[in-house]
Amino acid sequence: MSAFLTYLVSGVAIGCTFALVASGFVMIHRVTRVVNFAQGTFAVVGGMTTASLLGRGLPHGVAEVLAIVVCGVVGLLVGAIAIGKPGTPPLASLIITLGLAIGAYGVEVVVFGDQPVSFAMARGATTLGGAHIQWQYFLVMGATLVTFTALALFFERTYVGKALTACSSNPYAARLAGISVLRMGLLAFALGGMLGGLAGVLITPLQPVSFDSDAVLAVNGFAAAIFGGLMRPGTALLGGLVLGVSESMVGGYVNASYETEVALALMLAIMVWRSARTPVSVEEAA
Amino acid sequence: MTGSVTDSATGRRTGRPTGRPGTRWVGGVAVLVVAAVTAVLPLVLSTSHLLVYTELLLAAVVTTGVSLLMGYAGQVSLGQAAFYAVGAYTAATMSLHGVPRLAGLACAPLVAGLLGLLVGVPLLRLRGHYLAFATLAFQLILLSVIGQQDSLGGDIGLRNLPRLGIGSHEITGFQGYAWVAWTALVVVMLVTRNVVRSRPGRGLRALATSETAAASSGVPVGRYKLVVFSLSASFAGLAGGIFAFFLTYIAPGSFGVLLSFQFVVMAVVGGLGTLWGPLVGATVITVLLQWLNGLGTQPGMPAYAPQVFSYAAYAALLVVVMLFLPRGLVAAGSDLYALVQRRLGRAPADETPPQGP
């Protein structure tokens, strides 16, 4: 029983980190219809920047916030290149973000080195129902809950949030209303960057990140995001949890090395299942 | 004067010279020259350069498939190295179990193509970014599975593979493999050319612009996409098979995600949906990477320099090409040629300006 609980809690925590990465995907895609391949990169930059700042003596709290801001700026940069030029089709933007993610490898190696880094956040653990649970897990879950609530409120209640939704809902009408679809898109990228950075800040104490960790994070985040069709943050959270828990269970009870395969296979299955329900014409109109 | 055919469906240049009959021979001569030069090159290159050259040709073979898939069928594959790996492992395993090497080599594209067919059925229902991630996921899964099979050598891979040959005649020198790769590229390009020109091929080009439009004009969309996907997989498989015999050692690590990205970069830079684009793209990338590698290994450069340079090169190329030369170098080249012709006053008055992608 305690083993089950351990796997469950760690699965939920990891799932929360996937959900945070996923929320960045959703934020950007919802507004710009672009799938941002560099979403994993934001997480890596977030984690590595925090570790670097902490190493230079900055206190906890300041280092994390600063790292997240940096990620927001990075997100803005990625967005500017990916969608800044008018008339760039979304698939071209995808390839551009892929290129930028690769370029980021180079920058990360130069700035942070090519070794994995980690740092400690919430230290220690507690016992719950016989299971050994790190405090960091609770921190991750709490932060995720707060973030997703804030996201939901942002989209449902604020004027800017509604304008962002309008941009993807009907870009033509948004333009007529005077909403700059480009500026909203850049805002979405900046927010997506910060969400990715937050994910990285929370993940790194759990598992070290290095410059090439972004692929696995991106794939998992994407898998979670497609639960909600890349449009709804709430479903992305659910997706993240499902993924995290399944991976954890498979890793614990079957074989640790099959974790990624499970996530990927699950993602493929979901994508194929969803596409069977959406005719191509609907997607093309999108 | 020589222009290029602009496909009315996609606005894309097919890279095939055409125009007034008297000038068509210019294109034909150019092709012969390129063929001759590339065939003769192995005789003059040093061993280390031959290694690079052979890998360049193999990359061009795979990229031809990628370009076909992306340019004509409008599908993005970020996991093509998976089929490269499948081809390599097929040829390697079969030859290690006593199957004649040429048979093993012949099976490589077949197995890869078959796998492409199987995988394509569910995956090709996805579009755009979904397909991109799905192919990436497929590659990661495949590599992980291979890495855990002891019968395939696990993470260490398969060593001491036999050299390509028949009976006791073996190809031992690098030159031989360069020519084998050259032949493969010629075969693959001919197949592509014929596929593109055929009636199904024209249906393919319609696919790249709009599936809905293509489907409503009676093009069996699903089947064509599947055939192209399978074909591109078999191209990659063929290259992989040659690769296995050439290097005599393969491991999952040789077929990473970055390799798949490299093929995409080559396809994009050269020009999607053009016949010569893959070779141009492969050449540009390979030469650039070699030069950067040389730069990065100069005394005084930090150890990570070559790696970082290659990342920067991929990034810069993808971004610049996507933003400013979305139809690739071949198209840009033919546009430039047409521009020069116009300036020199030799263009026919009714030449239409190039359409956007």
Add this chain to the structure above:
Amino acid sequence: MLQVTDLVVRYGSATALDGVSLHVDDGERVALVGPNGAGKSTLVNTLSGVVRPASGQVRIDGRLAHVPEGRQLFPELTVEDNLRLGAWRSGNRDPSRVYAVLPDLDRIRRQRAGTLSGGQQQMVAVGRALMADPDVLAVDELSLGLAPIIVSELADHLRALNREHGMSLLLIEQNARLAFHLCERAYVLESGRVTAEGSSDDLARSPEVARAYLGGITEQDGPDEPTAAPSAPSGWSSE
């Protein structure tokens, strides 16, 4: 108020507008009629800045709001949210001034725009444009897909807005009868060129226009008398 001079718009190598000139004075109601593909929507899109002209001039004194063809709402958002987003430019997000003019919208304010009927959606689209506090309202294909009685109600709202608030109106319409009914002056646009212009009365009587757009009415027929305005809160009176 709105002055268009020799406007030329191209899409690639096709010319959509070939030297179009027209004007709408303060407080006028002007119609632009023509068949499908004449370039009417292109013209409005150029006026609202979505399309860039190849040459020519557009001069607008004040603000122009564009009610697009086919409503073009934000379907997942509520009526009220749709209206409030219309105020992005003007900054005045309070929709009560629009509810005052279009009281039906107040009743459906919390409904999702995608669930509304065509007529309701059209009203929301107009209301959203009004939130920008425009000086000129350009309405593209008001009548498209709507029942005549709904169209009539909407037309009355527009006329009232014009009379009470002095808002100029540019009505782009395939339905020439509606156009001449509602507007005092009209232009005829065909294949990117203005082929006729004049007062609605004159155009309605012109045999060419009648043949092409009005199903061949005789010269004795003229535009109908305006119908009674719908009920409105106090402070408003119909003619």
